Structures are given as C-alpha cells and as structure tokens.
Amino acid sequence: MSLAEELAAVYGTPLYVYDLDEVAAARRALFDAxxxxxxxxxxxxxxxxxxxxxxxxxxxxxxxxxxxxxxxxxxxxxxxxxxxxxxxxxxxxxxxxxxxxxxxxxxxxxxxxxxxxxxxxxxxxxxxxxxxxxxxxxxxxxxxxxxxxxxxxxxxxxxxxxxxxxxxxxxxxxxxxxxxxxxxxxxxxxxxxxxxxxxxxxxxxxxxxxxxxxxxxxxxxxxxxxxxxxxxxxxxxxxxxxxxxxxxxxxxxxxxxxxxxxxxxxxxxxGRYLVGGCGELVASVVNVKESRGRKFVILDAGINTFGGMSGLGRLLPVAVRPREGAEPGDTESASLVGPLCTPGDLLGREISLPRLASGDLVTIPNAGAYGVTASLLMFLGRPAPTEVAVRGGEVVSVSRLEHHRVHGEVR
Missing domain, CATH: 3.20.20.10 (Alanine racemase)
Structure with a gap:
C-alpha cells in the first residue's frame, strides 16, 4: 500500500497528498537550470x-x-x-x-x-x-x-x-x-x-x-x-x-x-514545474455501471475537486495507478466520471483504466498543480477534498478549504 493510500484510510477521500521534498527538489532543479x-x-x-x-x-x-x-x-x-x-x-x-x-x-x-x-x-x-x-x-x-x-x-x-x-x-x-x-x-x-x-x-x-x-x-x-x-x-x-x-x-x-x-x-x-509533481489525488470508486454498451467508473472526486476546466470541454489526459495486486495489462476502456449532477463532470472519456469495482481506490499522479483551487469547488456544495502535506514520509499538516456565506454588510 502506498503512502497516499495509507493516508486515505485515515483521512478519507477525496484526498490530496503533497510531498514537500518533491517541491524542494523541483525548486533546486529549476535554479540549477x-x-x-x-x-x-x-x-x-x-x-x-x-x-x-x-x-x-x-x-x-x-x-x-x-x-x-x-x-x-x-x-x-x-x-x-x-x-x-x-x-x-x-x-x-x-x-x-x-x-x-x-x-x-x-x-x-x-x-x-x-x-x-x-x-x-x-x-x-x-x-x-x-x-x-x-x-x-x-x-x-x-x-x-x-x-x-x-x-x-x-x-x-x-x-x-x-x-x-x-x-x-x-x-x-x-x-x-x-x-x-x-x-x-x-x-x-x-x-x-x-x-x-x-x-x-x-x-x-x-x-x-x-x-x-x-x-x-x-x-x-x-x-x-x-x-x-x-x-x-x-x-x-x-x-x-x-x-x-x-x-x-x-x-x-x-x-x-x-x-x-x-x-x-x-x-x-x-507554477506547474515547481509543484505539479508533488501531488497525488486519491479518490474512491463509488459505483461502476454500464449504459448502452459503455462502462462508467464513478468516483467521489470530479471537476469540483480536480481539473474543473474539463467541464468546459477540455478533457484531461487522466491516468490512474492500478490497484495493488492487479495483473499487468488487466485494463478496460471506460469513462472516468465524478459525482456531480451534470454530464460535464467527466475526467476522461473512454480511456484505458484498471478493472475497478466499488470501494477501490484510484490515484491520479502529477496532480500538485491546478487542482483544488482550479476546480469548480463550490458547485453542488460538496465538501472540499482534504489536503495532507508530508515531508520525509511524515505528515506536516492536514487541512481542508471551507466555503461559507457571509451575511450583513459586505464590501
């Protein structure tokens, strides 16, 4: 089990995991260049x-x-x-x-x-x-x-x-x-x-x-x-x-x-060079269904969590890590979708995915840039994903963005 999956067992999903050692390495690499x-x-x-x-x-x-x-x-x-x-x-x-x-x-x-x-x-x-x-x-x-x-x-x-x-x-x-x-x-x-x-x-x-x-x-x-x-x-x-x-x-x-x-x-x-490689997004498979000959893998993370621009027709080239123990080449074609009540909540259409079942975890790599704050975070009012920062394999911080309405005089 990867560190990200271990943390998902503790903090739930959707979950972002940021490796601060990778951030420091990217900074050194850019200055060296x-x-x-x-x-x-x-x-x-x-x-x-x-x-x-x-x-x-x-x-x-x-x-x-x-x-x-x-x-x-x-x-x-x-x-x-x-x-x-x-x-x-x-x-x-x-x-x-x-x-x-x-x-x-x-x-x-x-x-x-x-x-x-x-x-x-x-x-x-x-x-x-x-x-x-x-x-x-x-x-x-x-x-x-x-x-x-x-x-x-x-x-x-x-x-x-x-x-x-x-x-x-x-x-x-x-x-x-x-x-x-x-x-x-x-x-x-x-x-x-x-x-x-x-x-x-x-x-x-x-x-x-x-x-x-x-x-x-x-x-x-x-x-x-x-x-x-x-x-x-x-x-x-x-x-x-x-x-x-x-x-x-x-x-x-x-x-x-x-x-x-x-x-x-x-x-x-x-931006992306410095932090893109530090992050992974871990999501849970909520359901797998077929509709008229096509398979849909439904996650608890969608365009409200990651890559909100996909909802405007810019599909992400998403790939997910196969679960531990999966056979090499054990994949199928399916659409990777989120939990929102809109057909625009589509992370990938007819892409190659590991064979997944309800309750499985999937991990999207290189998700450290343009993730939570580039998503449609408030759409449908679902909770924001938890964000965990780690250094040397140890948890440094755990946080989650919250949105709330301010009443009264607002400037």
Whole structure:
C-alpha cells in the first residue's frame, strides 16, 4: 500500500497528498537550470497551499518570490511568510481596492497591463504617499513558438501592444506614484520541449531590449515569464533543461551586455514545474455501471475537486495507478466520471483504466498543480477534498478549504 493510500484510510477521500521534498527538489532543479543571476517567482495560481509556498521560500540563497493576482493570493503569500517586498502583483483586472490592499501590505512591485492600469496603481500609491515600481507587461506583435498555450502575439487583455510603446512612452514614464522599472513578458505556458522554450526565451529577450529602447529608460527588472513543462494528471517525470543556462546567458549577453553594471535583475516564473509533481489525488470508486454498451467508473472526486476546466470541454489526459495486486495489462476502456449532477463532470472519456469495482481506490499522479483551487469547488456544495502535506514520509499538516456565506454588510 502506498503512502497516499495509507493516508486515505485515515483521512478519507477525496484526498490530496503533497510531498514537500518533491517541491524542494523541483525548486533546486529549476535554479540549477537557470543562470546564477536569475531569480524565480512562484505563480501562486498553480497551488497556494501554505506549506508548499513555505517550502519554495525556505532556501535563503534560492528562495522563490511570489507572483500573485488577487487579494486572496496576497493573503496566501503573507500566510506562507512572504514579505511585501518579495511579491509581484500581476493581472489584467486589478481594482483600486485590491491595489490599495497590496500597497498596504508592503507590495511595491506591480505588473501593469495598460496605461489606465498604470494610472490606477499610481493614484493609489500617491494617496498612500509612496512610489511603486511597475513592470510594463508587453504583448509582443510576434512570437516564436507555435505550440503550447500562447499568451502573446494576438489581440489580448494581457499586456500593452508592443507596437504602441514608443508612442505611449512619454505618458507611461510620467504617471505620479510610479516609476517604470522594467518589462514583463509571458509568451507561452507549458512548452512542448526544451528547444521550443529556448527559442521563445531568445525571442522574449530580444523583444525586451527593443521595449527598453522604445520606452527610453534603463530597466532594473526584467521578467521573461515561464513555460516550464510538467505532466498533468498522467505518469511522467519532471523534464530537464540542460541547455537552458548557457542559451539564456548568451541571449542576455547579446541584448543586455551591460546588465550587471546597470544592476538589472532578471526573473522567470513557474507554477506547474515547481509543484505539479508533488501531488497525488486519491479518490474512491463509488459505483461502476454500464449504459448502452459503455462502462462508467464513478468516483467521489470530479471537476469540483480536480481539473474543473474539463467541464468546459477540455478533457484531461487522466491516468490512474492500478490497484495493488492487479495483473499487468488487466485494463478496460471506460469513462472516468465524478459525482456531480451534470454530464460535464467527466475526467476522461473512454480511456484505458484498471478493472475497478466499488470501494477501490484510484490515484491520479502529477496532480500538485491546478487542482483544488482550479476546480469548480463550490458547485453542488460538496465538501472540499482534504489536503495532507508530508515531508520525509511524515505528515506536516492536514487541512481542508471551507466555503461559507457571509451575511450583513459586505464590501
């Protein structure tokens, strides 16, 4: 019996198990793959669990900063021990109240998506008597990779169109309460291979140098985004990036040759690479049924627990671990579904599964990123899954998210 199954016997299912040793190993692997001058921001959207975030921050020499996009993530970062100075606040829909809350907690670095976004940040900063550093998020007119999830090169709510920057520069650099400290580019997510990632980073660094010229101020910060891959809900290992360090150094030497003398700090972002491999989701088979020649395996975990986007037609490539003692090759084709009263609660359609029966446990691997908080957690009001963090095989924490209605005056 695996550790996850042992814990399921104690805490029930659905159950997430997070291995903090794997989180620390992923952090070391990413820093090893990057030039020594690089910093890393952890994208809290991947998994804001406080023990995971603490683990990513715990190494003073190679601590991850926090990239957040809401006051909820701000609270999660502060709970995990992050200070305001270690946080980058991003997102296309920052409200005045959210900016005020962040500045009030000491956040002094914002990624801004437009001139109006910059002005909103500046107006709050002026009211608080501070000046904040702003990174211009740039929507490049061109891109390198043609695969993966594209985040640039098209009309978008994300970023300032690169071709407009030269004209906008005088207004961007004169907003009270702000100083333009650099650029933020995030062209893609989950690159298909190292060659694609390197090509995209090369292009991003070239664009960033052009942006610096167009804006007319020396950058102190440059965030070139992410794209680091990790299998999701299927077996697989964290990929290695053996060529990345040399290639990034070479690209920066070409386009930012004076960066060290000028004090330029360069960052990447990562979510799934850092935490995807740390988690397993354990669920129980509630029922197995046949309908008109098709088999359905019904779990106590569905899109309210994991991969809620599957309910919008994005089926997950889910694989489950065979139960202990199962014969090799003892599989069948069936649909893996959850407990919700909607046909959209579908984790996998006609996929290869071990032969399962009511009461069996199934384990979905590589479920540490985009799990609980990326699911339709409140739909139908079912309890959230329990989350257990372990280190060295020992339980560090046991928790569960709760949702409740607040009555009275709510702001």
């Amino acid at each position: 990057l030039p020594e001058e690089f910093g890393v921001f952890y994208a809290f959207k991947a998994n804001p669990h406080p023990e995971i975030a603490r683990t990513l921050r715990e190494d003073d020499a190679r601590a991850c900063g926090a990239e957040i996009s809401s006051t909820g993530e701000l609270t999660a970062a502060l709970t995990a021990g992050y200070r305001g100075a270690e946080i980058l606040y991003t997102g296309p829909g920052k409200t005045t109240a959210e900016v005020a809350a962040a500045i009030g907690q000491g956040v002094r670095k914002f990624s801004v998506e437009s001139l109006s976004d910059l002005r909103r940040v500046g107006s709050v900063a002026v009211g608080r008597g501070v000046v904040v550093d702003c990174l211009l998020r740039v929507n490049s007119a061109s891109a390198s990779a043609t695969t993966s999830i594209r985040m640039t090169g098209t009309p978008s709510q994300f970023g300032i169109d690169s071709e407009t920057l030269a004209e906008l520069a005088p207004r961007l650099t004169s907003v009270p309460g702000t100083r333009i400290a650099g650029a933020h580019l995030f062209p893609l997510s989950n690159a298909k291979d190292e060659e694609s990632l390197i090509a995209e980073f090369r292009h991003t660094i070239e664009v960033a140098a052009r942006v610096q010229r167009d804006v007319g101020c020396a950058f102190r910060f440059l965030d070139i985004g992410g794209g680091f891959a990790m299998p999701y809900a299927v077996p697989g290992e964290r990929p290695g990036y053996g060529k990345l360090r040399a290639e990034l150094t070479a690209a920066l030497d070409v386009h930012f040759p004076d960066r060290r003398a000028n004090g330029l700090r360069v960052f990447c972002e990562s």
